[in-house]
Amino acid sequence: MAQLDLSEILDTVPYAVFIKDSQHRWVYGNAAFRELIGDDFLGKDDRDLFGEEQVQVFWREDARVFAGEESLNEEEIGENRFAITKKVPFKLPDGTTGLLGIIIDYIATSSGELDKKVPAVDLGGFEPQMTALKRRLEEALREKNLAIEVAYTDAATGLRNRHGLEADLARQIAVADQTGRPFALALLDLDNFKRINDRFGHAAGDEVLKVIGRRLKEIPSVISVGRIGGDEFAIITEKIDQTDEARNERLERLRQIIFRPIFAGDRELQISGSAGVCIYPADASTGSELLSRADMALFSAKRSDQFSAKIFDSATLVAYQRRIQIEEKLPEAIRNGDIVPVYQPIVSSTTRRAVGVEVLARWRNEDLGLVSPDEFISTATDIGVIGKLDRAIFSQAMHDTRAWLENGQIDFVSLNASPMDVVSPGYAADFLRRLKEAGISPDHICLEILESSIVEDVSSARRNLGKLRDAGVEIALDDYGTGYSNLRALLDMPLDKLKIDKSLVWGIEKDDKVLDLVISLVQLGRALELTTVAEGVETNAQSAFIEGAGCPELQGYLFCKPQSRAALDEWFATQAPAAEGSGESLKSPV
Amino acid sequence: MQPSLENVREAARLHCLRRMKILDSASDDAFDAITRAAARHFQTPIALVSLVDEKRQWFKSRVGLDVCETDREHSFCAHAVAMRDMFIVEDAQKDPRFQANPLVTGPPFIRFYAGAPINVNGYDLGTLCVIDTEPRTFSAVEQRELKRMAHLAKRQIKLKARMAGLEPVQALAPE
Numbered sequence: 001m002a003q004l005d006l007s008e009i010l011d012t013v014p015y016a017v018f019i020k021d022s023q024h025r026w027v028y029g030n031a032a033f034r035e036l037i038g039d040d041f042l043g044k045d046d047r048d049l050f051g052e053e054q055v056q057v058f059w060r061e062d063a064r065v066f067a068g069e070e071s072l073n074e075e076e077i078g079e080n081r082f083a084i085t086k087k088v089p090f091k092l093p094d095g096t097t098g099l100l101g102i103i104i105d106y107i108a109t110s111s112g113e114l115d116k117k118v119p120a121v122d123l124g125g126f127e128p129q130m131t132a133l134k135r136r137l138e139e140a141l142r143e144k145n146l147a148i149e150v151a152y153t154d155a156a157t158g159l160r161n162r163h164g165l166e167a168d169l170a171r172q173i174a175v176a177d178q179t180g181r182p183f184a185l186a187l188l189d190l191d192n193f194k195r196i197n198d199r200f201g202h203a204a205g206d207e208v209l210k211v212i213g214r215r216l217k218e219i220p221s222v223i224s225v226g227r228i229g230g231d232e233f234a235i236i237t238e239k240i241d242q243t244d245e246a247r248n249e250r251l252e253r254l255r256q257i258i259f260r261p262i263f264a265g266d267r268e269l270q271i272s273g274s275a276g277v278c279i280y281p282a283d284a285s286t287g288s289e290l291l292s293r294a295d296m297a298l299f300s301a302k303r304s305d306q307f308s309a310k311i312f313d314s315a316t317l318v319a320y321q322r323r324i325q326i327e328e329k330l331p332e333a334i335r336n337g338d339i340v341p342v343y344q345p346i347v348s349s350t351t352r353r354a355v356g357v358e359v360l361a362r363w364r365n366e367d368l369g370l371v372s373p374d375e376f377i378s379t380a381t382d383i384g385v386i387g388k389l390d391r392a393i394f395s396q397a398m399h400d401t402r403a404w405l406e407n408g409q410i411d412f413v414s415l416n417a418s419p420m421d422v423v424s425p426g427y428a429a430d431f432l433r434r435l436k437e438a439g440i441s442p443d444h445i446c447l448e449i450l451e452s453s454i455v456e457d458v459s460s461a462r463r464n465l466g467k468l469r470d471a472g473v474e475i476a477l478d479d480y481g482t483g484y485s486n487l488r489a490l491l492d493m494p495l496d497k498l499k500i501d502k503s504l505v506w507g508i509e510k511d512d513k514v515l516d517l518v519i520s521l522v523q524l525g526r527a528l529e530l531t532t533v534a535e536g537v538e539t540n541a542q543s544a545f546i547e548g549a550g551c552p553e554l555q556g557y558l559f560c561k562p563q564s565r566a567a568l569d570e571w572f573a574t575q576a577p578a579a580e581g582s583g584e585s586l587k588s589p590v
Numbered sequence: 591m592q593p594s595l596e597n598v599r600e601a602a603r604l605h606c607l608r609r610m611k612i613l614d615s616a617s618d619d620a621f622d623a624i625t626r627a628a629a630r631h632f633q634t635p636i637a638l639v640s641l642v643d644e645k646r647q648w649f650k651s652r653v654g655l656d657v658c659e660t661d662r663e664h665s666f667c668a669h670a671v672a673m674r675d676m677f678i679v680e681d682a683q684k685d686p687r688f689q690a691n692p693l694v695t696g697p698p699f700i701r702f703y704a705g706a707p708i709n710v711n712g713y714d715l716g717t718l719c720v721i722d723t724e725p726r727t728f729s730a731v732e733q734r735e736l737k738r739m740a741h742l743a744k745r746q747i748k749l750k751a752r753m754a755g756l757e758p759v760q761a762l763a764p765e
Contacts, residue, residue, distance in 0.1 A: 350626065515738060519745050541735055544631035548624040548742040 016103040157213040165226030169287040193231035204264040274301040296320040344562040349547040356412035398438035400565040414446040419453030428467035442472035502536025603713040621651035634720040641716035670705040681725035706740035
C-alpha cells in the first residue's frame, strides 16, 4: 500500500482543521479551514479577523491549551454565528507547544433566532450532529437574547430604552427600504415631570412614567415605544397621514390619549407635554438623524405655551441651527455689550403724550441679523446667563432714562422681570439695592411680570412683589389675555397695572367678542384699581376703540416703535407741547 | 282709537330709556372716553352720545358742544332712532329735510352728521354721532367703525344699569 498523503486526508475532512503556534499564529489550515477564512492566513492570527474582545476570548482558551489542557468551546465568530471548536495541545517541529483545532460544528442564525441554520461556509453538507452541544448552544443563545432584551429595556417602564429604540429604528429603516413604506418617529416630552418628582416623590414620578408608557402602547398602529430619557418618550409608527389637517387631527387625538390627568395615590396629577415628529425617509436618512431632527421639532414645539406638536421641516432645521448659533454667540455678546436697551413709549390715551417707557433689549449681530428678545431671552435663561444680561440692561437703562425722568418727559420706566427672578428669594432686596445704586427712586419704576412666572410659586412671588410695591415700585401683569390668564392671579398678586396683550388689541377691530372682552378687562381693571395698558396698538381704529373702551394707557408702533435713547430723544422733541394736549386732532377746540 | 304699532314701540322705547336711569345723570369718564375717541378718530369737532327722550335729545357726553340738550323736533339723532339704522347727512345745507334746521342755519352750524344707533335690549335709545361744520363723506369703513364705537356706549349703559341693580328690560326685539 502506497504511502497515504496526510495533507490530502486532512483536506478531505469536511471539518476545518488548523494549527496555531504558541503566538496564536496559524501555521496550518486544511481545505475546509481555508474555505472558512481564505487562503492567505499563514502567519496571521485572530486579530486579523475578529474584534478585540473576541480575540481575548479565543486567546484565553488558547492559553489553556498551550498549558496542556484540551478544550471544547463554542465561540461566537461573528454576528449570530457560532463555531464549536475542539482544541488540543500540539507539539510543533521546533519543540514549542502550539495547538491543533478542529471546528466540529458551525451554526449561523438569523436575527438571533436559532430555528434557522445557515452555514456561511460549505461544511460538506454535514448537518450539525451533536445535539448535546446544540442544546448548550441554544441555551447560550437564549441567554444572549435575554441579555439583549435586558440591555434594550427600560427598567422603570418595561418599554424600550434608548439602545432598544435605536435598534428598532435601524430595523424599521431596513423594513422601510425593503417595502418602500415610510414611517414616523415621534418624540414626546413631559412638561412638569421634574416638579412631580420633587413635589410628590419618585413613586408618583414612576407611576406617571408607567401610565404614559401604557397610554403610548395603546396607540393603534404603534410599532415600538421607548423611554429614551428621564421624561422623554419615543414611538415609531407606520401610520402617516397625508394632509396637514389629518396630521394635526391625529396629533390632537394623541394629545387627548396621552395627556389626561394621572391618579397617583389619591392625587390627580395634571400632565402636559410636547411632541416632535420626523418622517423616514422624507426628513432624514439615518437613525441618528431621525432622532436628532425629531428632537429639533420637539424643541421648537416646546417653545410654545401649551401642548404642541411639531413636524420636522426645513424651517425647524433652520430655526434649530439659528438657536445653536445664538447659544454660541450669546455669552460673548453680553460681555461685549452688544445687547443694548431700547425704549418704547407708553402714552396716555387722553393726551397721546408719553407717560412712561418700557425697556426692551435689542441685539443685532453680523451673522444673525436682528435677534428678537423672544429668541435670546429664552436662550439666556436656558444657558444660565440671564442674570448677567438683566444686570447689564438694567444699569444701562437706568443711566439712559434718568434725564427723561428728571425733565418730566416721563413719569415711569417699565422693566421686565424674568420669571425666575420673581420667585427667587431675595430678589426684591437685590432689585431695590440696585435701584438705589443707580440713584433712581422706586416711585418711577414699574416692574412687568408674566403670569407664568408666579404660578410656579405664588407665595415667594407675592413676598417679592409685596416688598417691591411697599417701596413704591408699581407691578404690572404683562401680556394679559394670552395663555390661561387666570383671573385668580389678579387677586393673588399685588398689582397696579394690567397690560392687555396685543393679540386682543389686534382682534378688536374685527371681532365683537374681543371688543366686549377688552371693555370688560378695562372695567375689571377699574373695579380692582388697576391701570390698564393696551399693548401692540398699530392702527388708528385700534387706538380709537381702546380709548373708547376707557383704557387709559396705550403702547405700540402707532405711537412709536422701540428706539435707542438718541432716537427717542428726537421723538420727544417732536411731541406737541403739553398745553395743546388732546385737542391736537380737533379742527376747532371746544 | 287703536294706538299704532309705532306708538306702542316708541312707548316701550321710552320706558326702556327711563329704566336705565341715565337721563340727566352726572358726566362720566367712561362715556367721555368714547366721544373723545370718536372725535379724534373721525377728526370732527363735535362728537356726542345723544339719548332721544320724548320731547328732547339729551347728551350723556359731548365733545365740542356747549349745550347739554336740544329739542327733539330739530334732532338729527331722532332720525337715526326712527330709522333704526346708521344715519348720514353729508351736507345738511343741500338736504331739504335739514336746510332750514336752526342747528344748521345757526350754531353749531351743522353741515355733516353721522350717527350710529345705541341699541339697548332691542331699543335704539339714542346715537353716538360725529358732527362737522364742513360737508364731508363717510366711507363704509368709517360707518363700520362708528357702529362699533356705538357698541362701546351700549356696553357702558348696560353696565351702569347692571351696577345700579336695575332689572334689565325685557327685550322686544333681539339685539
